[in-house]
Amino acid sequence: MEIKKEKINEILVLEINGRLDTTNYSELDEIFADHISKNEINIIVDCKNMDYISSSGLRVFLTALKKINAANGKFLLCGLQETIQEIFKISGFTSIFKIFDNQEEALKETS
Amino acid sequence: MKKNKLIIKNNVSELEKVSVFVEKIVKEFKIPDKLIFNINLVLEEIISNIIFYAFDDESDHEILIEAKLIEDDLHILIKDDGKAFNLLDAPAPTDLNAGIDDRSIGGLGIHFAKTLMDNIDYKRENDNNKIYLRKQIS
Numbered sequence: 498m499e500i501k502k503e504k505i506n507e508i509l510v511l512e513i514n515g516r517l518d519t520t521n522y523s524e525l526d527e528i529f530a531d532h533i534s535k536n537e538i539n540i541i542v543d544c545k546n547m548d549y550i551s552s553s554g555l556r557v558f559l560t561a562l563k564k565i566n567a568a569n570g571k572f573l574l575c576g577l578q579e580t581i582q583e584i585f586k587i588s589g590f591t592s593i594f595k596i597f598d599n600q601e602e603a604l605k606e607t608s
Numbered sequence: 609m610k611k612n613k614l615i616i617k618n619n620v621s622e623l624e625k626v627s628v629f630v631e632k633i634v635k636e637f638k639i640p641d642k643l644i645f646n647i648n649l650v651l652e653e654i655i656s657n658i659i660f661y662a663f664d665d666e667s668d669h670e671i672l673i674e675a676k677l678i679e680d681d682l683h684i685l686i687k688d689d690g691k692a693f694n695l696l697d698a699p700a701p702t703d704l705n706a707g708i709d710d711r712s713i714g715g716l717g718i719h720f721a722k723t724l725m726d727n728i729d730y731k732r733e734n735d736n737n738k739i740y741l742r743k744q745i746s
Contacts (some may be wrong), residue, residue: 519656520623549645549650552720556713563708579647587723588716589704 500528506608508539510600514546517554518538529561538570545576548590555588560596571595575603610637614672618659618688622671629673637677639695639745644723646650647682647743653717654686654695654739662690676744681726684741693737694722694730 498521500608507585508558532540538601540561558574560569565572575597597603614629616622628649629641639647639713655671672687687699721728729740738744 516627518623518652520620541699551656551712552716553651553656556718558711559708559711565710580642584649584720587720589706589711592705593708608710 500525500527502507502583505604505608507606508541509537510541510543512543512546513526516549517547518549518551522553522557526557526560527565529557533561533568533570535565536568538565538568538572539607540565540571541573541575541600541607543576543600543603544574544578544581545599547581548578550584552588555584555590557583558594559590571607573597573603575600610677611675612636612727613672615670615672616655618663618671618690620656622659623652623656626655626673629670629675632673637675637682637684637745639725643743643745647684650721650724650741651686653686653720656674656688657717658686658690658737659697660689662688662693664691680744682743682745684743686739686741689735689739690737691701692732694732695739696728 498517499514500515503510506607513525551572556573562572579597595606598608612633614625616625627648630644630651634644651673658671669689674685676683695718696743698718699701701719703710725743727742731738
């Protein structure tokens with residue numbers, strides 16, 4: 498997994514590339530925790546190049562969402578591949594997360 | 609009948625070998641691409657559960673993963689010598705329609721296995737847990 502970071506109009510955009518699984522979920526968990534602790538609580542996670550996620554990865558997203566909601570920030574996901582959308586559906590996560598087709602749509606939500 | 613197997617140690621770093629193994633059987637068994645994700649996911653969830661919860665001692669244990677293609681059905685056996693645990697008896701995840709505050713991840717891995725495979729069986733034999741998965745591939 499590789500994570501690219503970018504700041505667009507005070508919004509932190511994280512792009513996840515590759516697999517998010519039991520072997521590496523803690524890397525992403527630490528990145529979220531670090532930014533949230535610095536009060537950077539408007540985050541878009543671009544998943545267009547994330548080709549795999551397991552329940553460990555879902556847990557990291559859920560933890561970040563809970564913390565950011567509690568701090569009145571925004572945690573948005575975008576660009577989910579079809580197979581991953583399916584996993585979100587099976588998990589009942591589509592109703593919990595704000596999910597957008599792409600980064601542009603997610604950025605509109607933050608403006 | 610095509611057949612292949614992998615033996616790993618009870619360590620999280622060994623999970624990478626499982627995804628390499630899946631790539632291998634997908635080629636050998638000519639499994640359609642759309643199933644690769646689901647097979648990977650179900651194996652990771654079940655095997656990581658075993659690695660995290662099946663063993664109380666500090667010693668190394670082996671986990672066997674055996675894949676067979678019988679006609680159009682992929683059969684996978686996962687065997688470990690840990691504590692008895694029948695995943696079919698595991699509680700369903702907390703309400704999948706619950707709001708965010710009531711959501712947890714517990715049980716989600718087993719829920720994936722039950723949803724994404726056609727059949728799951730469990731046997732306790734000679735102090736081993738045996739999990740049998742079946743998925744039609746065409």
